[in-house]
Structures are given as structure tokens and as C-alpha cells.
Amino acid sequence: MPTKETLGPTDSQWLGQYSQVHMNVFGTPLRVMDHGEGVRIWDVDGNEYLDFLAGIAVNSLGYAHPAWVKAVSEQAAKCAHVSNYFATEPQIRLASRLIELAGAPEGSHVYFGNSGAEGNEAALKLAKLYGRTLPGASPSIGGKPARILALTHGFHGRTMGALSATWKPVIRKPFEPLVPNIEFVRAGDPIAMYEAFSATGLGQYGKGPVAAVILELIQGEAGVRPLDVAYVKKVRELCDINHALLIIDEVQTGIGRTGSWFAFQREDLTGGITPDIVTFAKGVAGGFPMGGMISFGGKLSALFTPGSHGSTFAGNPLGAAAALATLDTIENEHLVENAEERGEQLRQGIMASGNPLFTSVRGRGLLNAILLSHRCSHAAMNWALEHGLIVNAVAPDALRLAPPLIVSEQEIDEAVSILAKIPADLPND
Numbered sequence: 001m002p003t004k005e006t007l008g009p010t011d012s013q014w015l016g017q018y019s020q021v022h023m024n025v026f027g028t029p030l031r032v033m034d035h036g037e038g039v040r041i042w043d044v045d046g047n048e049y050l051d052f053l054a055g056i057a058v059n060s061l062g063y064a065h066p067a068w069v070k071a072v073s074e075q076a077a078k079c080a081h082v083s084n085y086f087a088t089e090p091q092i093r094l095a096s097r098l099i100e101l102a103g104a105p106e107g108s109h110v111y112f113g114n115s116g117a118e119g120n121e122a123a124l125k126l127a128k129l130y131g132r133t134l135p136g137a138s139p140s141i142g143g144k145p146a147r148i149l150a151l152t153h154g155f156h157g158r159t160m161g162a163l164s165a166t167w168k169p170v171i172r173k174p175f176e177p178l179v180p181n182i183e184f185v186r187a188g189d190p191i192a193m194y195e196a197f198s199a200t201g202l203g204q205y206g207k208g209p210v211a212a213v214i215l216e217l218i219q220g221e222a223g224v225r226p227l228d229v230a231y232v233k234k235v236r237e238l239c240d241i242n243h244a245l246l247i248i249d250e251v252q253t254g255i256g257r258t259g260s261w262f263a264f265q266r267e268d269l270t271g272g273i274t275p276d277i278v279t280f281a282k283g284v285a286g287g288f289p290m291g292g293m294i295s296f297g298g299k300l301s302a303l304f305t306p307g308s309h310g311s312t313f314a315g316n317p318l319g320a321a322a323a324l325a326t327l328d329t330i331e332n333e334h335l336v337e338n339a340e341e342r343g344e345q346l347r348q349g350i351m352a353s354g355n356p357l358f359t360s361v362r363g364r365g366l367l368n369a370i371l372l373s374h375r376c377s378h379a380a381m382n383w384a385l386e387h388g389l390i391v392n393a394v395a396p397d398a399l400r401l402a403p404p405l406i407v408s409e410q411e412i413d414e415a416v417s418i419l420a421k422i423p424a425d426l427p428n429d
């Protein structure tokens with residue numbers, strides 16, 4: 001491992017340079033990182049951290065997992081990229097694998113992009129094509145454009161389409177006008193959802209039909225807020241009655257993180273409903289940029305035809321090899337089960353820690369947030385960082401914990417013992 005002497009500039013020297021050359025969209029980074037192994041990462045000054053954020057729920061296998069490194073290195077030595085005029089074996093195998101893991105029916109298809117936002121862009125475009133097939137939406141017979149319903153507090157990405165469905169006004173409003181006919185409905189309120197559907201109608205005040213509802217089952221960026229299972233079932237029912245698609249954004253919740261391959265497969269989140277489209281990204285390729293969507297069934301999938309959508313890097317063999325290695329390792333090392341068990345241990349440990357700063361903990365598997373007694377999440381995050389633990393101030397009064405799925409029992413105990421010591425009298429941020 002490199003020592004301070006063998007390394008180049010220090011953390012603060014690098015940060016000075018960062019601010020000169022990197023667009024200021026992320027604020028000042030907390031540290032300049034150098035390398036990692038397992039659940040641990042080291043900064044350029046040689047400080048060690050236990051990483052309970054995992055690149056925001058991305059590094060499912062932690063850092064430098066041998067199976068991942070081997071698969072990526074071998075694929076890089078064969079061919080990293082070929083363009084979508086050609087196909088590759090890893091891309092085809094990965095699409096089949098994701099369809100199988102999602103339990104999607106015969107005829108289902110996958111679209112690959114490079115990020116969560118791109119997965120959602122694809123889903124929204126598919127929903128738009130679907131919306132045009134609905135009675136009442138056809139412009140040629142005086143119809144009105146179909147609508148897409150999104151939830152308050154939802155986050156779907158920062159590209160123009162995904163941003164149009166992203167609720168937080170401070171990040172959305174400066175870019176308006178955005179994509180039209182996307183409406184926000186109060187999350188968790190079945191009557192509001194019913195009313196949004198009921199606004200469809202003919203005449204001056206009637207709106208176009210609903211093409212799709214897009215939602216996260218656990219609203220991650222909003223502070224890890226799970227939706228109520230009865231609400232989710234109601235949304236599915238309203239979608240069915242009104243021939244609307246249900247798009248479940250599993251960018252943060254997917255690929256084992258919540259203790260099932262996809263969060264929609266958890267009875268305690270959905271009661272067993274099936275989506276029409278699932279989007280994925282973050283953890284799927286263990287750190288390689290990759291995202292996309294699974295479209296359930298042949299009829300819906302057939303709406304995308306050559307030219308409907310695409311991206312140069314979409315499904316490239318290097319990313320696909322990284323994803324296959326990630327999925328194989330999750331399966332071989334029983335990491336979905338580990339996520340469930342370690343998540344339970346983590347939540348129990350936090351509540352048993354006796355820290356009066358912690359009022360409750362919520363989440364599933366290894367996607368959790370600690371609710372704080374007051375609005376000091378940044379101070380708490382910085383305190384933890386200084387004491388060797390990476391967590392995330394996801395809301396003014398909430399800390400998000402999303403460690404790699406490989407996290408061990410001892411590492412959970414270690415994190416809990418650091419969290420237990422966060423001073424309860426930190427000032428508000």
C-alpha cells in the first residue's frame with residue numbers, strides 16, 4: 001500500500017486544483033480518494049475509511065473485488081467497445097440474466113444506457129410511445145396528449161426528461177420549461193392518485209389519459225422513505241383500470257440492495273405486484289457506469305423500433321462483463337441474503353446504540369437512513385468521516401447508510417460503534 005511519502009500532492013493540494021478545473025456542481029469534495037479494498041477506502045493522505053455509502057449504493061462488491069477485476073481486465077484485453085452496429089456475448093447474456101432475475105415474462109426486453117437518468121429517459125420515451133396508443137390521446141381525432149404521473153419527493157435523474165419527473169423544486173425549477181404533461185402527485189396519498197387519474201376526460205377541462213406512473217418504492221434521495229404497501233397496490237390497481245403503465249425506478253433499490261434482487265419483489269413493499277417497466281443502474285455493474293430498463297412483455301417492448309432510442313456506449317461489452325461479474329458474485333456469495341441479514345443487524349445495532357441523536361431508522365436490506373433528533377446531518381456526517389466512517393447527509397435530519405453488499409457482521413459492528421459515539425449535541429447545520 002502506498003505511504004504518505006510515496007504519494008504525490010496532499011488532499012488539500014488536490015482539492016485546490018479541483019476547484020480550479022472541475023465544474024462546481026458537487027460543491028467541495030469531502031476528500032480526495034486513492035484506492036480501496038473490500039469495504040475500506042484510503043484517501044491520498046493515507047487515511048483509512050469504512051465506506052458505508054459505497055459510491056451512493058453503487059459498489060455492491062466493495063472495492064477491487066477479485067472476480068470483478070478479473071472479468072473487467074479480461075474483457076478489456078478482448079474488446080472494450082464495438083458500437084451498436086454489432087452485438088457481443090456479454091451484452092446478450094446480461095440482458096437475458098436481468099430479465100430472468102426480474103422474473104419478467106416471455107417477450108420482455110432490456111435497453112442498456114450508462115446511468116440511472118438514462119434508464120429513466122428510456123422508460124419515459126417508451127411510456128410516451130405507449131401513451132399515443134391510448135384512446136383519447138390521438139391528435140388526429142382531437143385527442144389530448146397522454147400524461148405521466150410522478151410523485152412528490154421522487155428523484156429520477158438530472159437529464160431533461162428524468163428531471164421533469166424529479167420533484168425537488170430547487171433542482172428542477174431553474175430548468176423549466178421542461179418536458180410537458182408530467183404531473184406531480186402527492187406521494188403516499190391514494191386519493192390524490194385517484195384524482196389525478198380522474199382528471200382524464202373529454203371537454204374543455206378534461207386532460208389526456210395517463211400513459212404511466214413513475215415511482216421509487218423507497219424514495220432514496222428524499223431520505224430513504226419507503227412507500228406504504230397498500231398505497232403501491234392501489235397505484236397498480238389504478239394503472240390497471242386505466243390502462244396506464246407502472247414504471248418502477250429501481251436505480252437505487254435494485255440489484256440486491258434491499259434484500260431481494262429488485263425491491264418490487266418484496267412483499268412488504270409491494271404485496272407482490274408486477275411493474276411494466278423497471279429501471280436499474282448504480283449497483284448493477286459494481287462501479288462501472290451502466291444503467292437501463294427492463295420492459296415487461298413483448299407488446300410493450302415492440303414499441304421501441306430501430307431509431308426510437310440509443311446511445312453510443314449502451315450495453316458495451318466492458319460494462320456488460322462488469323455487470324455479469326457483479327451479478328454472478330452476488331449470487332455465488334449469497335449477497336442478497338447478506339443484504340437482508342446485515343441490514344437487520346445494522347438497524348437493530350443503531351437503535352440499541354443508545355445514542356440520543358437517533359430517533360429511528362428506516363429502510364430495507366442495506367439501504368437505510370437514521371433519523372436524527374435535529375437538523376445536524378452534515379455535522380454528523382463530518383464527525384463520522386473524521387472518525388473513519390463514510391455515511392451520507394441525505395436530508396437535513398437523516399443520515400443514509402448504503403454499504404457494499406459484501407459487508408460483514410464485524411464491519412457492521414464497527415460502523416455501529418462509531419455511530420454510537422456521534423455527539424448528540426452537534427449544532428444544527
Ligand SMILES: Cc1ncc(COP(=O)(O)O)c(C=O)c1O
Nearest residue numbers: 115116117155156157220251252
Ligand atoms: C432513484 C434514482 N433514480 C435515478 C437516479 C439517477 O441516476 P444517475 O445519477 O446514475 O443518473 C438516481 C440517482 O441517485 C436515483 O436514486
